[in-house]
Amino acid sequence: MKRTSRGGSRGGFQWTLLEAAAMLSVTFSMFMVKEALSSIGWVETLGPGARLPLRVSVLALYYAAQIGVIVWLVRRRGGDVLAALGLRHESRTFRGVAVSVGLVIGGLALTRSVASAYAYVTREIGLLPRSGTDMLTLFGNDEVGLVLAILMVVLVGPVVEEAVFRGALQEGIAARAGMWPGIVLQAALFAAFHRSWWLLFPMFVLGVVLGWLAERTDSLWPPIALHALYNAITVAAVFLVSGAA
Secondary structure, three states, X not given: OOOOOOOOOEOOEOOOHHHHHHHHHHHHHHHHHHHHHHOOHHHHHOOHHXXXXXXXXXXXXXXXXXXXXXXXXXXXXXXXXXXXOOOOOOOOOHHHHHHHHHHHHHHHHHHHHHHHHHHHHHHHOOXXXXXXXXXXXXXXXXXXHHHHHHHHHHHHHHHXXXXXXXXXXXXXXXXXXXXXXXXXXXXXXXXXXXXXXXXXXXXXXXXXXXXXXXXXXXXXXXXXXXXXXXXHHHHHHHHHHHOOO
16 A cells, blocks of 8 residues: 555554554553662662563563554554564565665764764763663673673664554554654654653654654664664663773
8 A cells, every 4th residue: 555645554554643642651651660660679679680680671571561562453453563563575676675775874874973963062061961871780781781782772672662653653643644743753752752851852863764764665674773773883882881892
């Protein structure tokens, strides 16, 4: 089915605005639960050997709950989950794949340049960007922590976040308001979910680029690839600075 400027459909499945709102509500609720469980006082009394698996398990459950809701929302209307998210394509030409690869590389260069420039400006005016402390606290700063960070931040996280924000949320908003309102609104929410004032602008830019890429290619694979590469650079920088890699 041909996609239109108002969102079109993927795999014959059209996300509705109500479903987009429900998905956002679930994501926000699961996020609050994750934060609450991770900050319970007695967690800090546990040794590193118990604290790390608990925190990673909570993060894994946070991701799993969102995927579970997406699967339920699509299947309740008889849809194909992979097709509805733009993850199933029976045929792709070499030219199409090459264009997608080029767009991913270009998008990565743009978003990382914006992030680097923004970090430089914030340093110059005394608003130092947050370090990788949160990531190191969650996963640890040794080899095991690096492996867990790659698994959760580079591999799992981008898939789940793209399914939620560029899949259900963007498509649901676009179906009612149009493509660009869908891209901009999901990007703003995506940035807000990162809970950092200094990250707000670069994450918004990343969200817009990811949203446009999903629309341009009619697939979530390119934005997943860009998101994973973006996060991989962040993980590498954090662990290189910490001396763990």
